[in-house]
Every structure is written in C-alpha cells, then in structure tokens.
Amino acid sequence: MKDRIIRVNMKTLTVTEEALPEKYAAYGGRAMTSAIIADEVPPLAVPLGPENKLIFAPGILGGTASANSGRLSVGAKSPLTGGIKEANAGGQAAQVMARMGIRALIVEDKPEDPSKVYTLEVDTESAKLVETPELKGLGNYDAVDKLIGKYGDKHTALVTIGMAGEMGLLAASIACTDRELRPTRHAGRGGLGAVMGSKGLKAIYFNDEGTKTREPVDKEAFKTAARKFAAALLEHPVTGEGLPTYGTNVLQNVINEAGGLPTKNFREGSFDGASKISGEVQHDVILERGGKVAHGCHSGCVIRCSRIYNDKDGNYLTKGPEYETIWSHGGNCLIDDLDAIAVMDRMDDDIGLDTIEMGATIGVAMDAGICDFGDAEGAIKLLEEVRDGTPLGRILGSGAKVTGQCFGVDHVPEVKGQALPAYDPRSIQGIGVTYATSTMGGDHTAGYAIATNILKVGGFVDPLKPEGQVELSRNLQIATAALDAAGLCIFVAFAVLDKPEAFEAIYEMINAMYGLNLGPDDVTALGKDVLAIERRYNEAAGFTNADDRLPRWMYTEPLPPHNTVFSVTDAELDEFYNFMD
Amino acid sequence: MGENKAPLRLILGGKLTTYHPDAKRGAVEVDLETPTRVDSLLKGLGIPVKEARVLMLNHKKAFLNSIVRPGDRLGIFPPELAFNLYVALELAHNDEECAGES
Numbered sequence: 001m002k003d004r005i006i007r008v009n010m011k012t013l014t015v016t017e018e019a020l021p022e023k024y025a026a027y028g029g030r031a032m033t034s035a036i037i038a039d040e041v042p043p044l045a046v047p048l049g050p051e052n053k054l055i056f057a058p059g060i061l062g063g064t065a066s067a068n069s070g071r072l073s074v075g076a077k078s079p080l081t082g083g084i085k086e087a088n089a090g091g092q093a094a095q096v097m098a099r100m101g102i103r104a105l106i107v108e109d110k111p112e113d114p115s116k117v118y119t120l121e122v123d124t125e126s127a128k129l130v131e132t133p134e135l136k137g138l139g140n141y142d143a144v145d146k147l148i149g150k151y152g153d154k155h156t157a158l159v160t161i162g163m164a165g166e167m168g169l170l171a172a173s174i175a176c177t178d179r180e181l182r183p184t185r186h187a188g189r190g191g192l193g194a195v196m197g198s199k200g201l202k203a204i205y206f207n208d209e210g211t212k213t214r215e216p217v218d219k220e221a222f223k224t225a226a227r228k229f230a231a232a233l234l235e236h237p238v239t240g241e242g243l244p245t246y247g248t249n250v251l252q253n254v255i256n257e258a259g260g261l262p263t264k265n266f267r268e269g270s271f272d273g274a275s276k277i278s279g280e281v282q283h284d285v286i287l288e289r290g291g292k293v294a295h296g297c298h299s300g301c302v303i304r305c306s307r308i309y310n311d312k313d314g315n316y317l318t319k320g321p322e323y324e325t326i327w328s329h330g331g332n333c334l335i336d337d338l339d340a341i342a343v344m345d346r347m348d349d350d351i352g353l354d355t356i357e358m359g360a361t362i363g364v365a366m367d368a369g370i371c372d373f374g375d376a377e378g379a380i381k382l383l384e385e386v387r388d389g390t391p392l393g394r395i396l397g398s399g400a401k402v403t404g405q406c407f408g409v410d411h412v413p414e415v416k417g418q419a420l421p422a423y424d425p426r427s428i429q430g431i432g433v434t435y436a437t438s439t440m441g442g443d444h445t446a447g448y449a450i451a452t453n454i455l456k457v458g459g460f461v462d463p464l465k466p467e468g469q470v471e472l473s474r475n476l477q478i479a480t481a482a483l484d485a486a487g488l489c490i491f492v493a494f495a496v497l498d499k500p501e502a503f504e505a506i507y508e509m510i511n512a513m514y515g516l517n518l519g520p521d522d523v524t525a526l527g528k529d530v531l532a533i534e535r536r537y538n539e540a541a542g543f544t545n546a547d548d549r550l551p552r553w554m555y556t557e558p559l560p561p562h563n564t565v566f567s568v569t570d571a572e573l574d575e576f577y578n579f580m581d
Numbered sequence: 582m583g584e585n586k587a588p589l590r591l592i593l594g595g596k597l598t599t600y601h602p603d604a605k606r607g608a609v610e611v612d613l614e615t616p617t618r619v620d621s622l623l624k625g626l627g628i629p630v631k632e633a634r635v636l637m638l639n640h641k642k643a644f645l646n647s648i649v650r651p652g653d654r655l656g657i658f659p660p661e662l663a664f665n666l667y668v669a670l671e672l673a674h675n676d677e678e679c680a681g682e683s
Binding site: 237246253254269284 | 592595598605607608635637639640641656658660
C-alpha cells in the first residue's frame with residue numbers, strides 16, 4: 001500500500017490525495033500532526049476559523065504487528081489553549097488508517113453553509129464527502145448507530161463528534177470507535193472536537209476492506225523485535241499484571257494514600273471516599289455484573305487496561321471508566337458513587353467531552369455554588385445542561401477556566417487554559433513541571449513524572465522536593481514525544497523505563513519496518529525535534545515563559561495532608577527548553 | 582494515645598483484599614487495643630511480609646517496624662499492584678517517625 005496524504009477541503013467540498021513529502025518521511029503520529037500544523041497553520045490563526053487545520057495521523061508503527069502501536073494523533077491549533085495541540089486516542093482508527101496507507105489526513109477550511117454537516121467516506125482507493133443531515137445534533141452513540149446502519153459493521157472504523165463539537169465548545173472531544181464499534185476512545189484534550197465541528201465534519205468512515213498488516217522491509221528482524229517488545233510488556237508487573245487486572249484506576253488508592261489525589265477542586269490531597277471507587281472495587285463490580293476486565297481498546301494491545309462496565313441490570317453502560325475520569329468526576333467533586341461516575345463517563349463520551357476537563361469544570365462549578373460538592377445528581381444535571389446547549393451548559397462545556405471566569409472562582413486548576421489532571425503537583429512536584437512546561441497546557445501524559453515520583457519506575461526522584469524535577473520531566477517529555485510519533489501507547493513506558501530490551505525493541509522494530517539504522521540517540525533526537533517544533537509554534541502564537549507556570553495558589557496554599565506547596569522555581573522552569581538551539 | 586479507642590482503618594490493595602472479609606468494598610476498620618508494630622499486625626491478618634511491599638501510614642511512608650495506633654490509617658499494597666512499587670514511597674519528612682528498615 002503506497003503512502004497517502006489525504007487533503008479534505010471543507011469549503012470546496014473536494015478531496016485530493018498527494019504524495020508523502022520527503023521531509024515528513026520519518027514522521028508519524030504527533031511528529032506528523034505538529035509538523036504539518038507548524039508548516040501550514042499560521043500561529044495567529046483563529047482556532048475555529050478557516051485557517052486552522054485538523055490533522056489525523058497514525059504512528060510510524062501503526063498498522064504493523066507491533067504490540068500497542070495503534071494510537072491515533074489528532075492535531076490542530078487548540079481553541080482551549082491557543083497553542084499547538086496533539087490529542088491522543090485509542091480505538092481502531094489509527095490501525096485502520098495505517099493499513100490503508102494513510103500517513104496523514106488533513107481537514108482544512110470551512111463550509112460556505114455552516115448549517116450543513118458532512119461525513120467523509122474513505123476507502124483504500126479514494127475519499128469523498130457526503131452531506132449527512134440525519135446526523136446533525138446527535139450524540140456519538142446515536143451517530144455511530146446510524147453510520148453502522150448505513151455502512152455495516154465489517155471493515156469499519158468511525159470517528160465522530162457529539163453535540164459539544166457541533167456547538168464549538170472548548171471541552172469538545174473527538175470520538176473513535178473501539179473494536180466493538182462503540183464511540184468510547186477520545187482524542188479528548190484541547191477542544192479539537194470544536195475544530196472538527198467548526199469545519200462541518202460530523203464523521204469519518206474508514207473502510208479497510210482488502211487491507212492487511214503492514215509488511216516490514218526486513219520481516220524476520222521485525223518479527224524478532226516485535227516478539228521481544230511484546231514479551232517485555234507481558235513480563236513487566238505494571239503492564240503484564242497491574243493494568244490488565246485493575247485498569248488505570250489501580251492508581252486511585254495509591255495516589256490517595258500518597259496524599260496526591262486532588263480532592264474538592266484541588267483543595268485537599270486525599271479523599272475519604274477513594275477506596276469506595278478504587279480499581280479493586282471497580283474490578284469486582286465489573287465482574288459481578290458480567291462486564292469485562294483486561295479489555296484492549298484497539299487490536300494489537302497486549303496491556304488491555306480497558307474494561308467494559310455494565311449497569312446494575314447487567315446492561316452495557318460504558319467503557320472503563322479509567323482513573324482520570326473516576327478522579328475528575330469522583331474525588332475532585334467529593335463523589336464516591338461508582339455508578340454515578342460511570343453515567344457521567346457515558347454522558348461525556350456521548351456528548352463528546354473531555355472527561356478530565358469536565359470533571360475539573362464541575363469541581364469549579366461546585367466551588368462557585370452552582371451545585372454542592374458530593375451531589376452526584378446535581379453533577380449529572382450539569383452535564384445535561386451541556387448536552388442541551390443551554391447558556392449555562394455552553395459555559396460549562398467551555399471548560400474550567402471559562403467557568404471560573406464566568407462565576408468569579410479564584411481557585412481554578414488550569415495551565416494555558418487546560419484543566420489539570422489527577423495528580424496534585426504540590427505532592428508530586430515532577431508532574432507540576434510537566435503541567436507548567438508542556439506545549440500542550442496542563443497535561444500529565446506529556447511527561448508522566450508519576451512513574452518516577454510515586455511509582456518509582458525507572459529510577460526515583462523525591463516527589464515532595466524540587467531537586468531533579470525539571471530534568472526528570474524534560475527527559476520524560478522528550479521520550480513521550482517519540483512514543484507519540486511511533487503511535488505507541490504511553491503505558492509501554494512502564495516497561496521501557498525499566499527494561500532496556502523493551503526500549504531496544506522499539507528502534508529495532510522501526511529499523512526493520514523501514515530499512516533504517518536508527519539508534520537510541522535518534523529516538524531522543526526525534527523527541528527533541530517534536531518538542532522544538534511545538535515550542536517554536538507556541539512562541540509565535542504569543543506564549544512566553546510566563547505562561548509556563550502553575551496557578552499562583554499552588555505556590556502559596558499548602559495542600560493537606562503533606563502541607564507542601566509547589567516549590568520548583570521559575571528560573572528552573574525556564575531552563576526546561578535549554579536543549580533547543 | 583492509649584485512650585484512643587478509634588479503630589485502625591486499613592486499605593488493602595489488589596489481592597490483599599482477600600485477607601479481610603470486608604476489604605472488597607474499600608477501607609475496613611480493625612479494632613486495635615494498643616500500639617502495634619506493622620509486622621505484628623500483618624501476622625495477625627495473615628498477610629505474608631513479602632506481600633506487603635508498600636506501606637503508607639497516615640499518607641506517609643512506613644516500615645515493618647513502624648508503630649500503628651488506634652485511629653491511624655494504614656495502606657498496604659502488594660508488589661503487583663500500584664504498578665511496580667517494589668519499595669515504599671520515599672517521603673522524606675517521614676524519616677524521623679519511621680527510622681526502621683523495611
């Protein structure tokens with residue numbers, strides 16, 4: 001299958017295909033999306049305007065026989081942060097795109113008639129836009145049902161937006177279907193669903209009939225490296241046992257006992273109700289109701305941290321939910337009802353909302369007195385407001401920062417406009433450096449310092465002290481950018497940080513796939529290149545070092561139970577990008 | 582401290598929930614009459630020492646020779662849980678309270 005770049009113009013409603021430019025030959029995933037944004041989207045572009053572009057790209061190992069290589073990168077200038085954005089999703093889209101030879105799909109401009117919505121149909125030979133008024137205003141679940149009714153469930157992968165994306169709300173996500181064709185895997189962060197909505201694109205249908213796993217240049221070498229990689233993932237206690245058994249919510253009790261679980265809108269570091277909504281409890285509830293643990297979100301996943309969560313009657317309700325969601329809608333709002341949290345997860349997926357942003361937003365709304373902390377029914381009603389597009393709902397659907405501004409809340413957990421995730425940086429300093437300096441805004445995945453600060457994977461830096469945190473976060477952010485370019489799931493990092501053979505296997509697979517001779521330094525160089533592209537773009541968009549800061553109150557308000565504040569200095573943070581020329 | 586009749590709250594992680602009939606649903610309360618060493622407590626619960634790889638006492642690092650008292654909160658996590666937490670959290674300010682070795 002030849003490499004394809006598909007370009008979709010939503011103004012002329014035309015689709016063209018072009019050859020892969022030589023300069024992008026080694027790029028995939030986040031490297032591809034960020035490079036195209038830097039080259040084609042003016043840094044001062046209005047995010048929901050015609051100059052912005054939405055880019056989908058599988059990683060360079062996507063569609064291969066490598067374990068856990070099916071992550072999708074979605075990029076654009078973010079309407080939430082105002083900077084460059086890569087939102088990363090599981091599901092089947094990336095594997096399917098890669099098998100179809102698609103290295104990037106670029107959506108540009110806007111329709112003449114903003115009331116119309118379209119679906120992009122893509123197969124192995126061509127792509128075209130069709131007007132689909134029947135999808136307008138639908139949630140992701142109903143939209144997917146209609147699309148499956150039209151296209152069937154064989155060789156199908158779907159990408160959709162819900163009401164939030166159509167309304168242009170800043171917390172809007174982009175949904176990808178999983179192996180069961182449910183819209184549960186979201187490119188959640190940064191409001192990219194609003195970018196898709198602004199372009200009148202409701203859905204993308206991929207038909208990969210006739211495709212097969214991508215063939216490497218050196219089949220034997222690839223097979224050897226892929227086996228080594230999969231074995232390392234399966235042998236490692238994190239990826240081979242902890243995550244499959246308990247899912248990401250295994251962290252609930254651990255982070256809570258470490259005093260780093262943001263509670264009551266980041267006012268406390270531990271939550272009395274955490275053990276009621278822990279990964280262990282969730283595991284048993286799921287099995288009692290005939291759900292599923294150890295579920296992979298995309299084909300080729302051997303870690304299988306996903307789960308299928310049924311309601312009390314044993315009927316499918318939602319996937320997971322995963323740790324970030326159970327925290328955001330749980331402890332952050334003083335809610336310890338797993339079923340209520342699962343309902344909110346389902347609503348987020350259906351409306352098309354980032355679960356981190358929405359949980360943080362509801363926490364801010366509770367701080368504002370719009371509803372009481374601990375009121376699960378009230379929280380669900382707030383999500384209904386978003387779904388219905390009421391004035392209050394549109395404010396909430398625009399995220400924590402906007403909600404804080406509209407309701408006079410002075411305690412808003414965000415960096416560069418994006419809500420902070422499930423680790424308080426006053427207890428876990430390393431993640432604070434990532435929140436502050438990431439080109440993405442408040443984001444934990446960009447440099448997961450939890451692993452070394454708390455979980456002690458791949459070394460250890462004291463989580464409560466500033467020493468060593470900038471270097472730790474820098475190294476992790478560089479490594480993560482490279483993983484994102486490869487299309488690998490971030491959770492492979494637990495094995496990669498601990499097992500040298502797992503890291504070797506990654507560049508050995510890339511070498512065998514493409515006939516290259518890369519070494520570890522080349523992987524690092526790729527990660528640095530990606531970060532540099534993104535940093536320069538953000539600088540051109542108006543960001544300065546002053547934007548690389550946590551909310552001021554995190555420097556002044558001690559967080560119980562450790563009663564510590566964030567203590568990495570501004571000067572240290574400003575050294576983060578010292579690897580750039 | 583001896584006057585405190587509050588129970589000890591235990592958070593058992595992962596497979597350790599099988600060591601207490603109520604641990605499946607979260608934190609459990611255990612009567613504790615007197616200050617007790619963690620290793621003695623583990624023995625009473627039937628938890629093998631090698632299964633208790635991470636100990637968190639009132640959100641701070643603890644050791645096998647740490648003393649738990651009525652009203653305390655103790656998290657016990659096995660090796661396979663909490664990702665690969667093979668050693669206790671290094672919360673430096675806790676050192677003087679828990680001087681022993683794990």
